[in-house]
Amino acid sequence: MISQAARDLAQTIQERAGSAPVEFGMILGSGLGHLSEKVDGTAIPYDDLTGFPHAGVSGHTPKLVLGTLEGRRVAVLGGRAHYYEQGNAAAMRFPLEVLAALGAKTLLATNAAGSMQPDMPTGSVMLLTDHINFSGLNPLIGEPTDDRFVPMTDAYDPTLRATLAQAAKDTGTDLHEGVYAWYSGPSFETPAEIRAIKMLGADAVGMSTVPEVILARFLGLRVAAISAITNMAAGMSDEQIGHAHTKEMAPLGANKLETILRAALPAL
Ligand code: HPA
Numbered sequence: 001m002i003s004q005a006a007r008d009l010a011q012t013i014q015e016r017a018g019s020a021p022v023e024f025g026m027i028l029g030s031g032l033g034h035l036s037e038k039v040d041g042t043a044i045p046y047d048d049l050t051g052f053p054h055a056g057v058s059g060h061t062p063k064l065v066l067g068t069l070e071g072r073r074v075a076v077l078g079g080r081a082h083y084y085e086q087g088n089a090a091a092m093r094f095p096l097e098v099l100a101a102l103g104a105k106t107l108l109a110t111n112a113a114g115s116m117q118p119d120m121p122t123g124s125v126m127l128l129t130d131h132i133n134f135s136g137l138n139p140l141i142g143e144p145t146d147d148r149f150v151p152m153t154d155a156y157d158p159t160l161r162a163t164l165a166q167a168a169k170d171t172g173t174d175l176h177e178g179v180y181a182w183y184s185g186p187s188f189e190t191p192a193e194i195r196a197i198k199m200l201g202a203d204a205v206g207m208s209t210v211p212e213v214i215l216a217r218f219l220g221l222r223v224a225a226i227s228a229i230t231n232m233a234a235g236m237s238d239e240q241i242g243h244a245h246t247k248e249m250a251p252l253g254a255n256k257l258e259t260i261l262r263a264a265l266p267a268l
Helices: 004-017 033-038 093-101 158-170 191-200 210-218 243-267
Strands: 024-027 040-045 063-069 072-077 106-115 125-132 175-182 204-206 222-232
Touching (some): 004 040, 004 093, 024 093, 033 063, 033 243, 072 093, 072 243, 158 175, 158 222, 175 210, 222 243
Parallel strands (some): 024 106, 106 222
Antiparallel strands (some): 063 072, 106 204, 125 222
């Protein structure tokens, strides 16, 4: 399942950043890239990593940082490629294969998202309990092996969720829980779409993460994901919606996210 190209690149990365196996892979969402600065280790720009996506969305930090955070060996992807950039739902497959080849057993994904819950305002953080693939796309279309039939029950690992929830409690950080819906983007949702998505059972909406979670489960990684709420979803408030606003508001949640992750990492 891990391609030879990914294994080869992992070896090249280890030559630059040390060969101790990575425990946790992390993906940082829009406006959340500063977390990679907190890792004590080696930063490698995506441009140096043959096969990595361009990841050209502003607010992302397209570099891989391999090192230590709270005593754990982590590999942080400071930027992600989204479906809406090139129409490729599997845009993150290769970087995730590389994380797995580096030894990662767990993926911690983060994103910026709009909230559909009035009691979960801008600046909140939400632990994903599940997702709705509202796009209908799938990164495993074209995968020829039977491994493509990935079970998605408990895709968001219950043990990881419990540890993250406990870390939030221990640090007095308010952590919401809910269902994330993947909307393809890049345009934002209409208010009618938000009413529909809400009715289907989602609590937050965004343009990423779901394809990565499917791919990570395909690769056998355990997964946890946290959203930083950057706005109320379309039609839910007078708050403006846009990418500039997303980038401006993400740091509010990023601080909480960092607190929770730091407290959870030693226990994960
Ligand atoms: N919709 C989709 N993606 C988002 C949003 C939103 O409201 N906010 C941040 N990313």
